[in-house]
Amino acid sequence: MPGVPTGRACDGCRKQKKKCDEKQPTCGRCLRLKLTCVGSGQQRYKFKQDHRFSSNSNQGQMINFDSSSSHRRESSPVEIPRACPGNKTTFLTGSFVGAIKRTNDLRYNLWWSFGIFLEEVPRRIGSNEALDRAVDALAASHASFCSRRSISVEALSKYSSALRTLRVYLDDSIQATSSNTLCAVMVLLLCQSFHGHNGRTITGHAQGASNILRARKHFGPRDEFEKKLFLSLRGSVLFEGLYNDAIDLSSEEWDALVTNDFDQDHPEGQILRCLAKAPVLIKRGKQAKINMEDLQPLREEVRPIYEQCKLILKDLKARKVQCKSSDLGSNTETFITRLLEAHYLRTYGIGLAITIFFNCMLQALDPSDRIYNTESGPLVEETLLHAEESNMFRPVGAGYNIMCLAAAWAATTDTQLRLQVEASMLDYYGDFSINNRPHLYEHLELARGNLWLADIPAPQMGN
Secondary structure, X not given: OOEEEEEOOOHHHHHXXXXXXXXXXXXXXXXXXOOOOOOOOOOEEEEOOOOOOOHHHHHHHOOOOOOOXXXXXXXXXXXXXXXXXXXXXXXXXXXXXXXXXXXXXXXXXXXXXXXXXXXXXXXXXXXXXXXXXXXXXXXXXHHHHHHHOOOOHHHHHHHHHHHHHHHHHHOOOOHHHOHHHHHHHHHHHHHHHHHOOOOOOOXXXXXXXXXXXXXXXXXXXXXXXXXXXXXXXXXXXXXXXXOOXXXXXXXXXXXXXXXXXXXXXXXXXXXXXXXXXXXXXXXXXXXXXXXXXXXXXHHHHHHHHHHHHHHHHHHHHHHHHHHHHHHHOOOOXXXXXHHHHHHHHHHHHHHHHHHHHHHHHHHHHOOOOOHHHHHHHHHHHHHHHHHHHHHHHOOHHHOOHHHHHHHHHHHOOOHHHHHHHHHHHHHHHHOOOOOOHXXXXXHXXXXXXXXXXXXXXXXXXXX
């Protein structure tokens, strides 16, 4: 039964017999009509019966489907095999592979935006129901978001179903600590990027991931797949750990989470290892202020980390500028050059946010030293410029700017700068259909309170 290629048009264009431009993740017609685009650019095959063999050679295996089921079992020399793999699994794998293709537009590219571990997921589909449902929810959310910039009822329903299945797996002591279940948690965390979260700094999934890791004997990655998974997971857990006291890891556990062979010698890996020290320092700073202890020892710990961040930030900026200069000198832009430009731009933006975190802590630990307040201004202005420069990769490819702008808002008390940051934040939030201003400011104040070592209770997840 050989497969004959039948084209790459999406399901909607094929059904309506319209010409499809086959672009990914959504074709031009579906984008224009605000339709959900499924299967654009994916090669399809029509399977036809192969008649190369004579009817006599297959006579012993023919099954009479007009007979009763009992008669078939008695007269047929072979049993009817199950379809392998199942249609649902095949469709799910196909739709997910299409969504994570490296060559997809970087504005909507899941692989580039959320991590290389996604390429390892398709081969795991069918082995863990929690992961299957999480992947289905992510594929549906991504397709819905790309076609209409909002999330369909079907995508939300699949997300809810994935959550219910995950809870069952988390109740199983063996399944709860498996790589696939941890991966399912990470995939559901990605879903929330498309669903919108009213500016919340606390998602719940990052906390769940940290609990899974703590339940293991060894905190770090177990194999090559987990090393790739940790590249994405560590950032989510770490950034939420700045605001969520329930993520209560030791210094050794934070270090094990962040240290990774893939980037330990690169500036982005180095600055993340600096950030890994922040959650413990924040908790110690809060406690020291409550107990009215001498803050000088803590200042002496934070200051060299901040200075190191500034040096690494210079390297990240130089790399970004060099890449852009090289690109301007070239007549053609390849996918690789655009990918490098996007990567260096993103790592510089995240480096800005991390440097600002430690600047905030030093402002809180030593309010009398105005040098940190003075240095915060250029960092905030640079973050605003970075947000403008990242416009070309919006919406998905530049979504990290929301976190960067939140850090900038926390760092400055300058009214005009804050207004500019707020305007930029609300603009970026608009990409993800987040229009809840009261909750936005509430969670910004929470973020600022934590970075400034104030003992502020975290809001409930429903708020």
